[in-house]
Amino acid sequence: MSEEVTDSEVKESLNENSETVPEDTESGEAEKTEKLTRLPLARIRTLIKADQDVTIASQESVFLIAKATEIFVQTMAKEIYRVTQGQKRKTVYKKDFDSVVEMMDEYAFLEGAID
């Protein structure tokens, strides 16, 4: 039986466990670009172009999609963990994933992918 875990409870437990992440030591412009996105733009561009219908995407569009994907991972991770916590577990398993996909309409597109 899963309990309803509130947003604040999730945040609280995350804050208790959080450590300070060491900053990258690279200096100059490289540091700035790295902080903008953690996912490789080239790889993302390749994935976008894999779609036959897509002709061209501007540099900024690729960048935006990269950022959106980052947010996607973060959002989904939090939601999956909420399910995990609701079941009083400490490890996130695939089934928590399945629960989230079932629960949320936006994630319906993933239904085919997770088997």
Added chain:
Amino acid sequence: MADEDDLNLPRAAINKLIRETLPQVRVSNEARELIVTCCNEFIHLVSSEANEICNKNTKKTIMPEHVLDALESLGFGSYVEECREVLVECKHVALKKRRGSSRLENLGIPEEELLRQQQELFAQARQQQLEQEQQEWFQQQMELQQEGLAQESNEALHTMEENG
């Protein structure tokens, strides 16, 4: 040629994102792999939608606005705010880079002055080379003279010996 299905975002990058979002939380390998797969799906989904919006606007290049609209229509409107902020930053960085490359042109010295300085340097170099060549020529003359003197005295010696 790698199948597009085999093309994934780097596992390490995704792991890092997960670790930062859920520090100290154990996530099974299976779950991690799933997240990587889902990222692919997400990218395809958003780019497809953005492409459709782009075509509807009779444009050929997918622009940031198309991506933002796509996110909105797919139910990820909550991402739009943060994306817009980062887009501004991105433009900022791009602008800075462009300014940075033109810094060489803007040492505070006008081009004419730079040209004049360059000509001066060339003239100096030419002068130095000329002086060096002159010196070498002079040196050669000295050596030849010395050889000549030596030869003369040798011949004189021979003549003396023959006569005396």
